[in-house]
Amino acid sequence: MQESEAGQLVHCADCDDEIVSGRERSYEYSEEGEICFDCSIRRGGVYDEPHDRWAVAPAVRDLLEREWAGEPVVARHHIPGA
Ligand SMILES: [Zn+2]
Secondary structure (H helix, E strand, C coil): CCCCCCCEEEECCCCCCEEEECCECEEECCCCCEEEHHHHHHCCCEEECCCCEEEECCCCHHHHHHHHHHCCCCCCCCCCCC
């Protein structure tokens, strides 16, 4: 039995495909969030092959907002009796 040392299996936040983090090209937009290469390209990302980095970051605002929405947010207004 062999366990891969590098490579953590994550799911693309967009299409739910499996990504082997650290091995496959993907775009990490937050600590938890990551999207696969295909989705990154579809979202306008441009990968800089020679430098092994994203030259143009994919547009992930909606995914970030979704992530923020999933976080426990401290209510700004107390609603009495609600
Ligand atoms: Zn994807």
